[in-house]
Amino acid sequence: MNILLWHVHGSWTTSFVQGPHTYLVPVTPDRGPDGLGRARTFAWPDPVREVTPGELRDADVDLVLLQRPHEAELAARWLGGRRPGRDLPAVYLEHNTPDGDVPRTRHPCADRDDLTLVHVTHFNRLFWDNGTTRTEVIEHGIVDPGHQYTGHLARAAVVVNEPVRRGRHTGTDLLPALSEAAPLDVFGMRTEGLAAHLGVPEDRCRTADLPQSELHAALAQRRLYLHPVRWTSLGLSLLEAMHLGMPVVALATTEAVEAVTPGTGTLSTRPEVLARAVRHYLREPEAAAEDGARARQAALERYGLKRFLDDWERVLTEATS
Structure with a gap:
């Protein structure tokens, strides 16, 4: 099957393209948002x-996987007038939690009978108003990076892109207090100047933007994974950290309450409880390693790559039959 999809979410796409199909990814001279082409920091197959x-x-396309509202019009224009959902089978993948007037936010694909709407978490499907559109949930699947955890650095790892701009969505305002419990290493895009923005010493909040090939090893050296996110979809970085064997300390919001099971870390809506859990792992490295091992097992069982690809194969087959 030839599947047309845009390079929107590098980590998610890395898992999706491990399937048995040919994946057509648009590329433009500027490699802008509508033409990024192949990933440069992720390993994608031939x-x-x-x-x-x-x-x-004139390309032979069997299905279009849409991920942003404007892609339907863009696809029709680039495909010579062939419209996703009408002239070609289409699936719309929604990565995000709804925004705006939650929980009454209406999905752009609500009340459509010509495509399937796929959410990446059950929380997202619950909170979006999908209307009468056929909906599915296909939970994330991870290309297993292996059990790399050492935890020899008594620091907490955080992964977030644009923490200053995204602010309360990503729990950036919680980091000053949490940095008192443990020094933080914040990985992600556009994290420069975060310590100054938060008003904390730089040694308590270091930042780095690493390629994916280096990120996993860097995370696994930290004692724990801290997930202070208030409102976003289930972060793939959290699931990757669990696969690495890291214990998790996370806000009990959105789908994190499904992913972080008992014995794999600490979930709470109270930042002071998270701070206590962070201090516990810093004092007790053996407990951190034990919880991390359970986190890895839980992630492999629920967010393994085979289950993810099998779920997608079923939906793609149904959409094209």
């Missing part, structure tokens, strides 16, 4: 092919 808008006009 069946992921870059295609230009001109090549798409």
Whole structure:
């Protein structure tokens, strides 16, 4: 099957393209948001092919995987008038929690009978108003990075992109108090100047933007994974940390309450409880390693790659039959 999809979410796409199909990924000269092409910091297999808008006009496409509202019009234009959902089978993948007037936020694909709407968490499907559109939930699957955890650095790892701009969504305002419990290493894009923004010493809040090939090893050296996010979809970085064998300390919000099971870390809506858990792991490295091992096992069982690909194969087959 030839599947057209845009490179929108590198980590998610890395798992999706491990399937048995050919994946057509648009590329433009500027490699902008609508033409990023193949990933440069993730390992993607050979069946992921870059295609230009001109090549798409006559390309053999069996299904279009939409991920952003404007892609339906863009696809029709680049595919020579073939419309996703009408002339070609289509699936819309929603990565995000709703925004705006939650929980009454209406999904852009609500009340459509020409495509399937797939959410990545049950929480997201519950909170979006999907109307009468057929909906599915396909939970994340992770390419297993292996049990790399050492935890020899008595610091907490945080992964978040643009923490200053995203602010309360990502729990950035909680980091000053949590940095008193443990020094933080914040990984992600556009994290520069975070310590100054928060008003904390730089040694209590270091930042780095590492390629995926280096990120896993860096995370696994930290004692624990801290997830202070208030409102976003289930972060793949959290699941990757669990696969690495890291214990998790997380806000009990959105889908984190499903992923972080008893014995794998601490969940709470009270920041002071999270701070106590962070201090506990810093004082007790053996307890951190034991909880991390259970976190890895839980992640493998629920968010393994095979289950993810099997779920997608079923939905893709149904959409094209």
